[in-house]
Amino acid sequence: MAFEIRKIRSSQGCKKLVREREEYFRLMDQGVSSREACRIVGINRRTGKRWRNGTNPTKKRPAQPALCVRAERVISASRRLTLEERLYIADQVWAKVSVRRIAAALERSPSTISREIRRNRHPTNGQYRPHAAQARAESRRPRPKPAKIAENSELREYIQERLGRRWSPEQIVQHLHRDFPDRPEMHVAHETIYQALYIQGRGELRRELAKALRTGRARRKPRRQAQQRQPRYRHPMVMISERPAEVADRAVPGHWEGDLIIGKDSGSAIGTLVERSTRYVMLLHLPNGRGTELVRDALVEAVTALPAHLTRSLTWDQGSEMGRHHEFTVATDVPVYFCDPASPWQRGSNENTNGLLRQYFPKGTDLSVHTREDLAAVAAELNGRPRKTLGWETPAERLHTLLTAA
Template identity: 50%
Template sequence: MPPLEPLSTRVISPRFLSEAERITIADLASQGLGPTAIAELMGRSPSTISRELRRNLHPSGQYRPFHAHAAAASRRRRVRTTKLEADTELHAFVSDKLQQKWSPQQISRALRLAHPHDPGRRISTESIYLALYRPGVGLMTAPSPLRTGRDQRRAHCRQVRSRRRFAQPMISIHERGFDPTDRGEPGHWEGDLIVGPHHRSAIGTLVERQTRYVKLLHLASQDSLTLCASLAAALGPLPAGLRNSLTWDQGTEMARHLELTRDTGIRVYFCDAASPWQRGSNENTNGLLRQYFPKSTDLSQHSAGDLARVEAELNQRPRRILEDRTPAELFKALLASQNHPPPLR
């Protein structure tokens, strides 16, 4: 007769009960202790012990540790078919929207709006993320399912004392006259540059705070003269009610901001140094744009037409913050309220 194998003490994960722990549970339960008392002695949650005694009973109605351990291991090995794997139509819809750079949250909310009374035609945000991580589902291949390419949000850094960056006096964001969370009045914009490798190429980005409407600026260079001329061309034709202010960081590309104000009437405010969250809408948009223009990309290779296509795609995405409406439809309504024709793009 072959010798008995030694008792398995390998712990797969602290989340899972080991075989030795199940033997302890059986011993304590046989002494008449309940789940709460067993949990206290073992340093486990009472719900864990209660669930173990309920789910892994032997057919005889008794708790047998070796049978319980085998049953739990069998459930872990079982391959579960996800809703996306089982439903080809749902899989195709989710995959198509991901290719259009929709976020899992936007996809989930769109399905909920389209099928309010049919849970079978919906899928949660978390399920889409799990499918992106899971090999074999075939949703999409990407370095990271997150559109930012990062797993965690970056922490805000400490405020750095502002220094004078250029000759023309700056107007501080603290003189803007409204709270950063106040989006009640339209026509307030946030702007920035996204830059290519070695700062040799750049694209200008503008976001209207109320509607999150995006404008992209094709720049031949990053100097202040080029940027301010491009900003004037983008903002100047708008009605006065939609060019109330522009908030920028303290980059030297805005050295001619007073000339921009003179040409367009839009007042330029500057954030505190190293405080990108003071332009929250613009920072979020720049993160979305990195889907189209990765940091290693030479941005000069993208034509004005390329930027127009990306701009249109972003503005036609539904946003949860806008109650699932799109920036394009809200900005069009703003223009109509100002008796102004809609933008060509």
């Protein structure tokens, strides 16, 4: 017979919910989840939680002990494998018994047994020895563990030197594997580098090196929603949906993405161009503003300096600075394709590059103070960074390969 929820739903005052509590624990003993048991007996989930775990004392009421009386399912005498269990595992492994049969006999998960054998067997001959396995497990147990970067001065200096050159942690990790292929003590995950920079009191790297990261932040921050794009202008545009298919797969070089990074109070700007195939970066010098004529002239100057086979198309957002895009196309014979409104992911390479450039040109600063030589130096440094998407080649190396082949 199904449990009937009481019809009077008002507060019970001093009356105890005896029937509800008994039915709640009966359902829990049958393996029903706490959420479902609360729904069946008609109580709040917090009430069920208080019954199971008890409550701490408050100003209005004393502490209440846990009322959960159902028997806990005990898989083993300990949360960790004991020496006796390891002795049994060793005997069964020697007898070539399957992992699942061993797990069933010990009432353990098969993944626990397979992980135990894999992690604690002898590193050279692969044999599983129970006493040695117990020693290895106990040696890994102490917390907190010593940090790898803190203990290895050579590794720490390697990381700090490349952070000073504005390399990302993932770029550093990949080059550690390349420079020290046979030295596992020099291998770390990129998250280890972030933790060494971010965690207060545990950071093994100099805290000022966090400024070398792309975001420049010394702590993690949740991502914000992208800002709304400016409304489109009236001059006819060729939309990105009409762009040739060869542009999307990045197989053919010469297709560029462009945008502006804006300075303090929207009073200055720098133009950015990124080649989709090689991720090669070019910066446009705009010392006198970002008017349509100025942007047009800067684009024409940059594009005409490139070989013809590297100037096939340009993809831009619907910013007002491209109001003379048709004049640019007439002067260079390079078609311009426009992204949909509020769709920055359609120029993903350029958006990513703009984020990298903010290391050199922070938001809220005057960008007009940078000379043409400054922009060339920044572009050269950025094109000299290894990229994961290029198989850890640099954009400059990939572009040089294309030019040599041509």
